[in-house]
Amino acid sequence: MLTRRWEEVNDLNAQIPALKRDLGKASSLNAKIQGLQSNLENISKLLRRQNDILQMISQGWKYFKENFYYFSQVQKTWYSAQQFCMSRDSQLTSVASESEQEFLYKMAGGLFYWIGLTKAGSEGDWYWVDNTPFDKVQSARFWIPGEPNNYGNNEHCANIKMSSLQSWNDASCDNKFLFICKRPYITSGP
Numbered sequence: 001m002l003t004r005r006w007e008e009v010n011d012l013n014a015q016i017p018a019l020k021r022d023l024g025k026a027s028s029l030n031a032k033i034q035g036l037q038s039n040l041e042n043i044s045k046l047l048r049r050q051n052d053i054l055q056m057i058s059q060g061w062k063y064f065k066e067n068f069y070y071f072s073q074v075q076k077t078w079y080s081a082q083q084f085c086m087s088r089d090s091q092l093t094s095v096a097s098e099s100e101q102e103f104l105y106k107m108a109g110g111l112f113y114w115i116g117l118t119k120a121g122s123e124g125d126w127y128w129v130d131n132t133p134f135d136k137v138q139s140a141r142f143w144i145p146g147e148p149n150n151y152g153n154n155e156h157c158a159n160i161k162m163s164s165l166q167s168w169n170d171a172s173c174d175n176k177f178l179f180i181c182k183r184p185y186i187t188s189g190p
């Protein structure tokens with residue numbers, strides 16, 4: 001009887017190396033599964049992002065570098081245009097880089113569009129309505145030569161007027177122009 005027990009113990013001992021190998025395999029499989037899981041999460045994030053972008057595009061927005069832009073079909077005063085944008089979770093567009101400026105003037109195609117640049121009071125400095133800091137030096141190259149001229153001391157809002165890098169003009173905020181709203185892309189879901 002006792003001999004039998006010893007035999008069993010010896011058998012079990014003999015199985016230990018194999019068990020250890022299995023354990024090693026299991027943990028390497030586990031690591032692989034975790035890697036696959038994180039791949040899947042990344043893919044589903046990408047799909048969600050594509051879906052978000054497609055949804056906005058189907059509603060008439062353009063996508064460019066993490067932002068959506070809405071080019072209006074109707075003309076409004078600067079203030080009404082901004083109100084419209086805000087009702088669509090957006091603001092009249094800021095222009096923070098040369099590539100953004102290029103995107104906007106090309107899309108505008110030579111038509112007049114309000115952008116989100118206005119003055120703090122008639123004597124104040126220019127500022128972006130979406131709180132993007134206004135870089136006066138970097139932005140100087142975007143004005144049409146000779147602008148802003150504050151014609152009649154009544155031009156406190158800016159619009160894209162020409163299809164070129166130098167495309168901004170200051171105009172009376174009461175003019176009715178087309179306008180461009182901008183909304184940053186924000187990831188939806190967890």
Ligand SMILES: [Ca+2]
Pocket residue numbers: 147148149150151155169170171
């Ligand atoms: Ca002007």
